[in-house]
Amino acid sequence: MAEEPARSQNPAGRAGLLDTVLALASALAGFFENRFALIARDSKIALVQLLVLLAFFGAAVLFGAFGYVFLLLSAIFGIAHLLRVSWLWTALAAAILHFIIALVCVLLARERLRSPLFRATASELNKDREWLKNLGRTTRPNS
Secondary structure (H helix, E strand, C coil), X not given: CCCCCCCCCCCCCCCCHHXXXXXXXXXXXXXXXXXXXXXXXXXXXXXXXXXXXXXXXXXXXXXXXXXXXXXXXXXXXXXXXXXXXXXXXXXXXXXXXXXHHHHHHHHHHHHHHHCCCCHHHHHHHXXXXXXXXXXXXXXXCCC
């Protein structure tokens, strides 16, 4: 009975180049398959954590809004009591004040939208466009 030759330390054995490349491809495929499975599991966990954070943030906004309304109502009734006027007039004044503040915020936001975004990027792109137009005539300007 003939003895089997001892395998070398090479994981591909004494195989040729093709077998070695196939073993490497198989090992790489296994490596990436494991990594993608790990990423998939971690992304599911991250999604759950993100949804929990969004729920907490939504609850905080909701309770903050209710707190603001109750604070505003308390202030309206307190001011009406101190000034001895009807709470309706105080509530109307508070509503007008809030509408004025909202209008100022809208006007400020509109003014901010008029200024161009990505000013530096647009400037560089304009320089590049000019350089491309004059490609045969000049060299590119230094930025």
